Amino acid sequence: MKLHTLLQSIPMIQLPKANPEILNIENNHKNVQQGCLFICISGLVFDGHDFAKEAVENGAVAIIAERKLDVNVPVIIVKDSKHTMAILADRFYNHPSQKFHLIGITGTNGKTTTSALIETIFSNDQQNTGLIGTIYMKIANRQLETKNTTPDSLVLQSVFDQMVSENVDAVVMEVSSHALVQGRVNGSDFDVAVFTNLTQDHLDYHHTMEEYRRAKGLLFSRLGNTYTKPKYAVLNADDPATKYFMAETAAHVVTYGIETPADFSASNIKLGNTGTQFTLHTPEGKHEVSMKLIGKFNIYNVLAAIASTFVSNIPLSTIITSIEGAKGVSGRFEVVDGGQDFSVIVDYAHTPDSLENVLKTVRQFAKKRIFVVVGCGGDRDPSKRPLMADVACTYATNPIFTSDNPRSEDPMAILRDMEQGVVGNSYEIIPDRAEAIKKAITSAESGDIVLIAGKGHETYQIIGNKVLDFDDKNVALQVIKER
Numbered sequence: 366m367k368l369h370t371l372l373q374s375i376p377m378i379q380l381p382k383a384n385p386e387i388l389n390i391e392n393n394h395k396n397v398q399q400g401c402l403f404i405c406i407s408g409l410v411f412d413g414h415d416f417a418k419e420a421v422e423n424g425a426v427a428i429i430a431e432r433k434l435d436v437n438v439p440v441i442i443v444k445d446s447k448h449t450m451a452i453l454a455d456r457f458y459n460h461p462s463q464k465f466h467l468i469g470i471t472g473t474n475g476k477t478t479t480s481a482l483i484e485t486i487f488s489n490d491q492q493n494t495g496l497i498g499t500i501y502m503k504i505a506n507r508q509l510e511t512k513n514t515t516p517d518s519l520v521l522q523s524v525f526d527q528m529v530s531e532n533v534d535a536v537v538m539e540v541s542s543h544a545l546v547q548g549r550v551n552g553s554d555f556d557v558a559v560f561t562n563l564t565q566d567h568l569d570y571h572h573t574m575e576e577y578r579r580a581k582g583l584l585f586s587r588l589g590n591t592y593t594k595p596k597y598a599v600l601n602a603d604d605p606a607t608k609y610f611m612a613e614t615a616a617h618v619v620t621y622g623i624e625t626p627a628d629f630s631a632s633n634i635k636l637g638n639t640g641t642q643f644t645l646h647t648p649e650g651k652h653e654v655s656m657k658l659i660g661k662f663n664i665y666n667v668l669a670a671i672a673s674t675f676v677s678n679i680p681l682s683t684i685i686t687s688i689e690g691a692k693g694v695s696g697r698f699e700v701v702d703g704g705q706d707f708s709v710i711v712d713y714a715h716t717p718d719s720l721e722n723v724l725k726t727v728r729q730f731a732k733k734r735i736f737v738v739v740g741c742g743g744d745r746d747p748s749k750r751p752l753m754a755d756v757a758c759t760y761a762t763n764p765i766f767t768s769d770n771p772r773s774e775d776p777m778a779i780l781r782d783m784e785q786g787v788v789g790n791s792y793e794i795i796p797d798r799a800e801a802i803k804k805a806i807t808s809a810e811s812g813d814i815v816l817i818a819g820k821g822h823e824t825y826q827i828i829g830n831k832v833l834d835f836d837d838k839n840v841a842l843q844v845i846k847e848r
């Protein structure tokens with residue numbers, strides 16, 4: 366595409382005389398090749414403007430920047446290069462998200478689980494699907510690795526483009542609050558926006574819960590109806606933030622809930638340790654549902670998935686059959702069975718609310734002791750550390766505090782932050798995660814439960830800037846074998 370054609374999507378800019386063919390767009394100078402448009406982003410760690418010269422040496426034929434640069438290719442000055450990048454990427458790939466049905470999910474917990482359920486429902490409706498989220502991206506039958514839960518706009522639009530090429534009908538994606546603030550999804554044409562819940566996380570980045578809520582709200586405030594294409598905001602009626610999102614959105618509001626009257630709700634809930642039953646209420650009547658997913662929190666995820674696929678015109682019978690057959694997601698309340706006579710569960714709870722939900726669920730079935738192995742991520746919201754430690758001590762009989770991706774922080778300093786939340790309860794500190802898991806599993810006896818929280822599907826432990834192989838499930842299985 367010619368530079369001038371691409372730049373038509375940006376208002377009030379000074380068009381350069383030169384009009385080179387743009388073969389690709391890049392924001393990391395290391396990836397720049399001949400014919401690229403290089404976009405300078407001032408990030409939190411680096412300033413892309415510092416790499417403009419190297420980008421030109423690598424073959425950049427034009428540059429988008431927020432200030433003048435001394436380079437021998439055209440420089441187009443914009444107010445906000447991150448925002449511009451999203452708009453240009455959408456234009457470069459010819460507006461791919463307008464060519465399929467796009468569902469975006471935001472919320473503190475439950476995004477990955479709900480997106481997996483939605484993807485299963487669309488697949489069972491014989492639709493070709495795409496998925497973008499924490500664990501992986503999927504284009505039809507191809508899986509790709511992800512760096513972020515929501516990729517930056519260049520990666521996102523390029524993946525959307527590949528989805529269009531592979532005739533994908535419906536795409537479900539997790540939309541993180543970081544992504545909304547950083548404009549990673551600007552230019553993406555969502556048809557359905559889903560809200561799971563809002564509880565404390567990421568205050569290192571958003572500072573206050575109000576700011577965090579405002580970030581999540583961007584998914585709904587940018588969603589507006591048009592005559593030809595209705596848009597839906599699927600909101601959790603039981604969460605107080607829903608009132609705020611309702612006021613923000615121009616889309617049709619569809620609600621789900623358990624405690625508060627809603628368009629989609631659940632009653633007669635029976636929570637078991639191998640499955641869950643409930644009566645589902647929908648605008649098309651009520652149905653008995655029996656599913657394998659465990660815990661009240663998963664009823665919320667299921668209701669969100671049911672509501673968003675219902676408004677996407679999937680028959681209710683297909684939706685219910687899919688929910689009843691759904692197996693759950695890797696590292697989310699995943700049972701580790703090495704033939705032992707006590708339960709071992711690996712779960713991705715890494716916020717106070719998710720840890721509380723999952724421990725409350727475990728308590729409902731616990732006959733004897735509950736061991737919980739838990740840590741808190743380094744370079745992430747430090748204010749959740751004492752809260753998570755308090756939750757662990759409140760609901761588990763044998764809490765063991767350990768490390769969970771300490772990153773650049775001293776693991777002991779993170780553990781000391783956790784200890785601040787504990788008053789009077791006993792706990793153990795074992796900084797080495799493998800040792801902590803070993804201690805819990807070797808101490809457990811028949812009828813006990815061991816919950817290993819925080820890393821779920823992750824296959825690494827980040828210590829300093831080293832990414833070491835580490836998998837809670839494998840470590841647990843190994844210890845069970847050696848017992």
Ligand SMILES: CC(=O)N[C@H]1[C@@H](OP(=O)(O)OP(=O)(O)OC[C@H]2O[C@@H](n3ccc(=O)[nH]c3=O)[C@H](O)[C@@H]2O)O[C@H](CO)[C@@H](O)[C@@H]1O[C@H](C)C(=O)N[C@@H](C)C(=O)N[C@H](CCC(=O)O)C(=O)O
Nearest residue numbers: 392393394406408409410411413416513514515517541543
């Ligand atoms: C704090 C944060 O969100 N950072 C994100 C942000 O990075 P940044 O703006 O700081 O970028 P930077 O590294 O300073 O680089 C600035 C510019 O210089 C360029 N550069 C940099 C170095 C170089 O040698 N050459 C070069 O050209 C970079 O390509 C970039 O364009 O933009 C990048 C691209 O979108 C993200 O990958 C990066 O995520 C980092 C890795 C991260 O850890 N983010 C986490 C907190 C995050 O985003 N999490 C949410 C999930 C939360 C949840 O699920 O609850 C997510 O969506 O993943």
Ligand SMILES: Nc1ncnc2c1ncn2[C@@H]1O[C@H](COP(=O)(O)OP(=O)(O)OP(=O)(O)O)[C@@H](O)[C@H]1O
Nearest residue numbers: 473474475476477478499662697712713714719723
């Ligand atoms: N609806 C829910 N409400 C509260 N907690 C939940 C809910 N669903 C899942 N959880 C808990 O949160 C953990 C993470 O779930 P999931 O991966 O689906 O959320 P996520 O929003 O994608 O998280 P992340 O933002 O880290 O990617 C689960 O392992 C479980 O402990």
Ligand SMILES: N[C@H](CCC[C@H](N)C(=O)O)C(=O)O
Nearest residue numbers: 715741742745769770819820
């Ligand atoms: N999306 C979350 C994942 C946290 C997972 C936990 N294992 C950690 O490293 O803190 C985050 O980036 O905060």
Ligand SMILES: [Mg+2]
Nearest residue numbers: 476477499539
């Ligand atoms: Mg996720």
